Amino acid sequence: MTNIPTTHAPQANDAQPGPVARFIRDTELDTRMLGMVGALLLIWASFHFYPVIAGVLSGNGLNWGSGLFITPRNLWNLSVQTSMTGIMATGMVLVIITRNIDLSVGSIVGVTGMVMGIVQVNFLPPLLGLGSPLIWIITVAIGIVLGALIGAFHGWLIAYRGIPSFIVTLGGMLVWRGAAFLTADGKTIAPMDATFGLLGGGPTGSVGAVGSWIVGLLGCVAVLWIIQAGRKTRTKHGFPQRPMWAEGVLAVLGCGVLIGAVLVVNAYIWPKGIVDAYVKTHPEVVVPEGGLQISTGFAIPVLVMVVVGILMTILMTRTRFGRYVFAIGGNPEAAALAGINTKWMTLKIFSLMGLLSGIAAVIASARLNAATNALGTLDELYVIASAVVGGTSLAGGVGTIYGAIIGALVMQSLQTGMVLIGYGDGSYRMIAVGTALVLAVYLDNLYRQKTK
Numbered sequence: 336m337t338n339i340p341t342t343h344a345p346q347a348n349d350a351q352p353g354p355v356a357r358f359i360r361d362t363e364l365d366t367r368m369l370g371m372v373g374a375l376l377l378i379w380a381s382f383h384f385y386p387v388i389a390g391v392l393s394g395n396g397l398n399w400g401s402g403l404f405i406t407p408r409n410l411w412n413l414s415v416q417t418s419m420t421g422i423m424a425t426g427m428v429l430v431i432i433t434r435n436i437d438l439s440v441g442s443i444v445g446v447t448g449m450v451m452g453i454v455q456v457n458f459l460p461p462l463l464g465l466g467s468p469l470i471w472i473i474t475v476a477i478g479i480v481l482g483a484l485i486g487a488f489h490g491w492l493i494a495y496r497g498i499p500s501f502i503v504t505l506g507g508m509l510v511w512r513g514a515a516f517l518t519a520d521g522k523t524i525a526p527m528d529a530t531f532g533l534l535g536g537g538p539t540g541s542v543g544a545v546g547s548w549i550v551g552l553l554g555c556v557a558v559l560w561i562i563q564a565g566r567k568t569r570t571k572h573g574f575p576q577r578p579m580w581a582e583g584v585l586a587v588l589g590c591g592v593l594i595g596a597v598l599v600v601n602a603y604i605w606p607k608g609i610v611d612a613y614v615k616t617h618p619e620v621v622v623p624e625g626g627l628q629i630s631t632g633f634a635i636p637v638l639v640m641v642v643v644g645i646l647m648t649i650l651m652t653r654t655r656f657g658r659y660v661f662a663i664g665g666n667p668e669a670a671a672l673a674g675i676n677t678k679w680m681t682l683k684i685f686s687l688m689g690l691l692s693g694i695a696a697v698i699a700s701a702r703l704n705a706a707t708n709a710l711g712t713l714d715e716l717y718v719i720a721s722a723v724v725g726g727t728s729l730a731g732g733v734g735t736i737y738g739a740i741i742g743a744l745v746m747q748s749l750q751t752g753m754v755l756i757g758y759g760d761g762s763y764r765m766i767a768v769g770t771a772l773v774l775a776v777y778l779d780n781l782y783r784q785k786t787k
Contacts, residue, residue: 410600427719433660449710725737
């Protein structure tokens with residue numbers, strides 16, 4: 336914080352904040368979030384217009400339609416691809432805030448995915464009958480509980496046995512990856528239960544146009560309620576209020592983003608082959624002359640990520656647990672002297688990280704419609720990178736849930752964009768992700784030095 340002398344009286348020649356600074360001050364927008372959103376939009380624009388510029392430079396002329404990134408189809412796929420990493424990144428924020436690290440999340444995804452595959456393919460159908468609605472419910476519960484137990488075991492080793500988190504989770508990365516292979520002797524388990532497969536997204540694993548509008552409108556109601564509740568809370572505690580125009584801007588921005596997202600996902604139409612297969616299995620559907628067009632809408636994994644993000648934000652900002660997490664990250668010794676059971680908190684944080692990895696395993700295996708021992712390979716690197724790019728400080732004590740989700744979107748945008756412009760080889764994508772991670776840490780250091 337900048338120290339301002341209290342004896343200084345305002346002078347006529349004092350520098351006044353510019354319009355942008357006043358806007359940010361009055362709306363109380365997070366400058367880090369604005370920077371991340373700006374970087375994300377820059378990445379999207381760069382990948383979208385790269386083919387346009389390349390066409391001009393190669394002499395093929397100006398073709399605005401050659402851009403493939405900012406299209407409903409790609410943005411819909413991007414949201415689904417981001418969901419798994421985004422879910423785990425929300426848990427990694429807590430881990431990094433408390434000055435720990437978890438390198439095992441990808442391997443937990445692999446082993447829980449294999450266990451879920453074996454359970455729903457080999458064990459549950461003979462007991463419950465093929466196609467029983469209980470199969471996917473029991474499978475999901477087993478995957479989430481198993482992930483939480485593995486995470487709790489890691490937390491116990493770290494907190495109560497004094498082993499550094501880097502070593503514990505590095506060992507866990509190797510152990511659980513090997514366990515994933517041994518679970519089915521390296522075989523791929525497929526196909527998954529049909530209802531379970533809907534959790535992975537796809538045209539049939541989405542809520543459609545009507546469901547998306549319901550989600551968008553409920554989101555707008557939630558935005559307005561949050562703004563109104565915030566004003567009541569400020570009045571109750573005597574805090575200064577934001578100007579009404581600032582409240583209006585925040586309401587318009589929030590609802591505008593939600594409605595825009597609904598329009599984008601509803602603009603993505605089912606591919607013709609899937610529509611034809613759907614019509615064959617649903618003879619009651621009437622096909623108009625111009626052909627049947629079905630809007631995809633929000634994919635189920637994206638809605639799961641949104642729900643997880645909301646719950647994790649509430650946990651971090653509205654509960655004692657969240658306050659303890661930031662207290663431990665700010666100063667672990669002071670937190671322990673203040674009466675916080677830091678060991679028990681560490682165990683719970685890693686258990687929560689394992690639980691979120693179990694949810695990610697559900698989405699990953701359902702989307703693939705198979706369980707393989709390679710499921711989740713290198714996910715730990717992308718999850719850590721997403722949290723750090725999203726503003727979580729490796730020094731501890733600083734981080735946000737929405738920042739981690741935006742960071743996951745940035746990471747996935749880099750990978751998807753490299754594929755679309757013809758650099759889909761894994762080596763190029765690794766270079767892009769590694770560069771973004773180092774740059775994010777460098778910018779974080781500059782930001783912390785400026786705010787001291």
